Amino acid sequence: MPSFSYRYACVRCATPQTWGAIRYRCHVCGQNLRIQRKANANAPSATDIVTAFQESETEGMWRYVALLPVEAHWGSRLRVGGTPLIDCGDDGGVRLRIKDEARNPSGSLKDRATELVLAIAKSVGCKGAVTASTGNAGASLACIAASQAMAATVVVPASTPLAKLAQIRAYGANVCEIGGTYDDAFEIAERMADDTLVCCRNTGVNPFTREGKKTCAYEIAEAMAWRVPDWVIVPTGDGNILSGIAAGFLDLFALGITSGIPRLMAAQADSSDSIARDWTAHDETMALPVSPTAVAPNTVADSLSVSRPRDHFAALHALRATRGTCVVVNDECIAAASRTLAQHFGLWYEPSTAAGYAALQMGVASGCIPSGADVVLLGTGSGLKSPQSFNGVAEPLAVLPDCRAPGDDGRLHRGTCP
Numbered sequence: 246m247p248s249f250s251y252r253y254a255c256v257r258c259a260t261p262q263t264w265g266a267i268r269y270r271c272h273v274c275g276q277n278l279r280i281q282r283k284a285n286a287n288a289p290s291a292t293d294i295v296t297a298f299q300e301s302e303t304e305g306m307w308r309y310v311a312l313l314p315v316e317a318h319w320g321s322r323l324r325v326g327g328t329p330l331i332d333c334g335d336d337g338g339v340r341l342r343i344k345d346e347a348r349n350p351s352g353s354l355k356d357r358a359t360e361l362v363l364a365i366a367k368s369v370g371c372k373g374a375v376t377a378s379t380g381n382a383g384a385s386l387a388c389i390a391a392s393q394a395m396a397a398t399v400v401v402p403a404s405t406p407l408a409k410l411a412q413i414r415a416y417g418a419n420v421c422e423i424g425g426t427y428d429d430a431f432e433i434a435e436r437m438a439d440d441t442l443v444c445c446r447n448t449g450v451n452p453f454t455r456e457g458k459k460t461c462a463y464e465i466a467e468a469m470a471w472r473v474p475d476w477v478i479v480p481t482g483d484g485n486i487l488s489g490i491a492a493g494f495l496d497l498f499a500l501g502i503t504s505g506i507p508r509l510m511a512a513q514a515d516s517s518d519s520i521a522r523d524w525t526a527h528d529e530t531m532a533l534p535v536s537p538t539a540v541a542p543n544t545v546a547d548s549l550s551v552s553r554p555r556d557h558f559a560a561l562h563a564l565r566a567t568r569g570t571c572v573v574v575n576d577e578c579i580a581a582a583s584r585t586l587a588q589h590f591g592l593w594y595e596p597s598t599a600a601g602y603a604a605l606q607m608g609v610a611s612g613c614i615p616s617g618a619d620v621v622l623l624g625t626g627s628g629l630k631s632p633q634s635f636n637g638v639a640e641p642l643a644v645l646p647d648c649r650a651p652g653d654d655g656r657l658h659r660g661t662c663p
């Protein structure tokens with residue numbers, strides 16, 4: 246008998262739904278599903294689980310297969326996860342560590358979700374997958390699908406940064422660029438997956454996206470010798486990283502592996518702040534809102550740019566369960582934070598991560614994060630993915646004076662300028 250059994254349950258009404266095929270939405274209320282783990286009689290103890298992690302010969306996120314809802318390691322070719330937790334020392338009075346998710350195969354944390362989604366998809370006989378994307382989920386799907394000889398289709402808005410689009414195309418995915426927004430792309434991708442042989446990887450709607458992202462929380466706790474940080478800062482758009490990280494820490498706590506849960510700080514861009522709005526409008530005594538407040542995003546942080554977050558309910562629930570909070574930052578703060586991260590720590594991330602760092606600075610300044618706190622910032626994606634946004638945030642280049650001597654032919658001559 247396996248140590249754990251799994252089933253789907255609605256994130257909102259908790260209606261259970263049977264295990265087996267991939268399920269996407271609650272058949273009662275239409276909300277996203279979560280995956281529930283139930284310990285069987287032969288379930289290992291917390292110590293046995295940790296020993297299994299330590300003795301695992303597998304690299305990256307598959308070290309945690311004992312807690313993943315898939316039978317066995319699926320023959321991953323790329324190393325997903327196993328990313329470093331970089332100790333940045335004291336930063337403005339807090340002890341800062343950055344989880345460097347840019348080291349994943351396609352350069353973002355999304356690979357954890359895709360790796361698990363495709364492992365499950367392959368196990369139920371899917372030949373390919375489709376996703377909507379602001380860029381990174383698509384690059385991730387294209388990358389991991391290529392490594393498994395699976396077909397990938399990515400639906401992107403026309404605003405997708407060129408580097409991300411190039412990445413998706415380089416891996417050979419079928420790209421559908423649409424005239425509309427990410428929100429439109431989301432619905433189109435869902436319709437395109439209307440076939441049991443095509444898996445829909447859409448963030449949040451596919452419950453395994455959240456499940457894969459849990460492994461990032463497992464790694465953070467393991468790197469800290471199963472202590473948890475006081476705060477984890479999570480750049481937030483759809484809210485799926487937020488709900489995944491919360492679920493990972495809640496798992497470890499429920500299994501008795503850790504003795505606490507970190508508080509989560511969701512960092513949103515000020516024009517893409519649906520979760521922050523709904524968070525502040527609903528205090529502890531109120532039921533969480535069923536549908537998100539729609540906003541009109543226009544931010545340099547393209548990965549956070551969503552009108553109606555697709556894992557909204559689970560994200561708000563994650564904030565409640567972790568006594569978390571939301572911080573909203575503007576593009577100017579994101580630009581300054583991007584430079585500081587690169588120039589103080591040698592870590593160049595895309596603007597979404599910089600939004601997280603800006604939120605941390607605001608949290609420290611307001612006293613929400615106390616001095617001396619242990620803080621982990623999720624470095625969710627590489628700066629190489631959105632270089633165009635850096636041009637907008639960097640100081641203008643200093644142009645050298647004309648080095649040509651009179652009569653020079655204007656061709657490039659190597660040498661020292663006078």
Ligand SMILES: Cc1ncc(COP(=O)(O)O)c(C=O)c1O
Nearest residue numbers: 381482483484485486548625626
């Ligand atoms: C690099 C990066 N950071 C943060 C996010 C936000 O994650 P979520 O949409 O799950 O809130 C994304 C989503 O695309 C991303 O690609």
Ligand SMILES: [Zn+2]
Nearest residue numbers: 255258271274
């Ligand atoms: Zn439901």
